[in-house]
Amino acid sequence: MDERIIQKITRLDRVIHEPARLAxxxxxxxxxxxxxxxxxxxxxxxxxxxSVHLSRLEQAGYVEIHKTFxxxxxxxxxxxxxxxxxxxxxxxxxxRSLTDPGEG
Amino acid sequence: MPRTxxxxxxxxxxxxxxxxxxxxxxxxxxxxxxxxxxxSHMEGTPTGSLLKILWALVLLGSILLLKPxxxxxxxxxxxxxxxxxxxxxxLDLPSVLMILGAMGSVILAVLSLHPLVQSTGIALxxxxxxxxxxxxxxxxxxxxxxxxxxxxxxxxGLTGMPPAWNVHxxxxxxxxxxxxxxxxxxxxxxxxxxxxxx
Numbered sequence: 553m554d555e556r557i558i559q560k561i562t563r564l565d566r567v568i569h570e571p572a573r574l575a576x577x578x579x580x581x582x583x584x585x586x587x588x589x590x591x592x593x594x595x596x597x598x599x600x601x602x603s604v605h606l607s608r609l610e611q612a613g614y615v616e617i618h619k620t621f622x623x624x625x626x627x628x629x630x631x632x633x634x635x636x637x638x639x640x641x642x643x644x645x646x647x648r649s650l651t652d653p654g655e656g
Numbered sequence: 657m658p659r660t661x662x663x664x665x666x667x668x669x670x671x672x673x674x675x676x677x678x679x680x681x682x683x684x685x686x687x688x689x690x691x692x693x694x695x696s697h698m699e700g701t702p703t704g705s706l707l708k709i710l711w712a713l714v715l716l717g718s719i720l721l722l723k724p725x726x727x728x729x730x731x732x733x734x735x736x737x738x739x740x741x742x743x744x745x746x747l748d749l750p751s752v753l754m755i756l757g758a759m760g761s762v763i764l765a766v767l768s769l770h771p772l773v774q775s776t777g778i779a780l781x782x783x784x785x786x787x788x789x790x791x792x793x794x795x796x797x798x799x800x801x802x803x804x805x806x807x808x809x810x811x812x813g814l815t816g817m818p819p820a821w822n823v824h825x826x827x828x829x830x831x832x833x834x835x836x837x838x839x840x841x842x843x844x845x846x847x848x849x850x851x852x853x854x
Contacts, residue, residue, distance in 0.1 A: 575663045582667030583741040590739025594666050627740055
């Protein structure tokens with residue numbers, strides 16, 4: 553395999569390079585904010601699984617988790633942070649350069 | 657990267673899945689289309705003037721009230737069943753160009769004196785507006801609306817229908833499509849069991 557390709561693969565962000573976490577970030581990229589049931593439904597993850605992955609993303613500073621109210625009902629709302637947005641952009645750029653030899 | 661982009665489009669499309677935005681927009685378009693249709697038939701009469709004022713009031717009311725009403729209904733009926741999300745309003749360059757093109761088409765239709773240019777302008781407006789919604793969330797039914805309303809508008813123009821009637825008929829038919837689709841989606845969502853909280 554081309555050495556440059558191997559270097560690109562090793563540069564991939566390991567926090568994002570996990571299918572469940574990538575799916576969560578892509579959902580959050582499409583919305584300003586979303587709650588647990590919404591993210592679980594779109595990604596197909598169980599609540600327990602989602603909770604673990606969100607904690608990992610929160611530790612990395614890629615998402616913010618807030619307890620809030622929508623109407624009179626409590627919600628755990630998740631948002632993509634600017635750092636998360638930048639990390640996701642970088643990750644997608646590397647992936648694109650791997651699939652499209654003309655880029656990167 | 658079509659597979660990694662899929663959750664992005666699903667998250668964006670979720671805003672329309674409960675049918676509330678389509679139902680409210682559909683009702684507004686039907687009312688505006690019907691009032692406009694009646695007004696363009698009675699132009700120059702006192703009833704026509706009254707209908708024109710009513711049309712403007714409905715338009716203003718919909719601009720001011722549609723969004724808060726949509727949020728209220730979503731909070732009441734939808735978010736406890738489907739989960740809560742707020743859409744991001746960022747548009748890419750092609751979508752911005754499509755919206756600008758739609759606005760340009762309306763201006764072209766209004767300024768032109770040629771019936772075919774007028775009806776083409778109206779058809780282009782609907783097609784570009786629906787096309788930009790399709791690009792945003794990849795919802796195929798918006799392409800259906802575009803084809804339906806665009807074809808109708810062109811046919812109406814070719815058969816010599818006055819542009820004012822054409823606009824209102826196109827709006828009303830588009831509204832009918834929105835309403836049918838929206839109500840059927842809303843009923844489907846209301847059958848889902850509520851979850852306690854998110």
